[in-house]
Amino acid sequence: MGAACTNASSSRPTGATTATWPPNRRWTSPEGFGATVHALFVVDQAGPSGHWDFPVENQEAIGEAALDAVVELGDERGVDVERHLRRGTPSEEIVDAAADYAVDLIVMGTQGRTGFSRIATAGSTTERVVRLTAIPTLVVGGAGVGDA
Structure with missing residues (x-):
């Protein structure tokens, strides 16, 4: 389960870049705001207790790969990304x-x-x-x- 959260700087955006996604809709990307994206993946541990280590480890591996992909995209676009993996609901x-x-x-x-x-x-x-x-x-x- 993933979510992205942003912290924008208090200053007004200057030279904000724009992209088109989805088609015919315009948005301003985070780099124009000096924002930090907090990429979050949550491993749901609400399952039955006992032998669930393998499914949890599998979800953690999926989460780490997803977070790596978000950090890579941020690096390509000059956006600061902080990665977070949590366990719980x-x-x-x-x-x-x-x-x-x-x-x-x-x-x-x-x-x-x-x-x-x-x-x-x-x-x-x-x-x-x-x-x-x-x-x-x-x-x-x-x-x-x-x-x-």
Whole structure:
């Protein structure tokens, strides 16, 4: 489970660069603001106790690879990225991390579900984070995964 949080500097942006993503939508990238991106991956340890070391180690490896990819993208674009791997309940860890790092914005993705699957997953991590924090949260839609 991942989330990106940013801390923007107090100064006004100068020479902010822009990019187009998704097509026909413009956004200003973090490097123009002197922002730091806090890339977070949470290993969900809410499973049954006992023999769960292998699944946890597997998720940690996936998380480390994902965080490495975010740091690499930041390096390519001149954006400071701090990587964080936490263990616990994802929604709680994301909210706690945002408070711990005094972020200005939380950015999270969704699965982009529609129809019944959207209703059945109403207790999603993203939905809980939005409810639990007063920090502005940008939710980025998924690839349209849903009922066929």
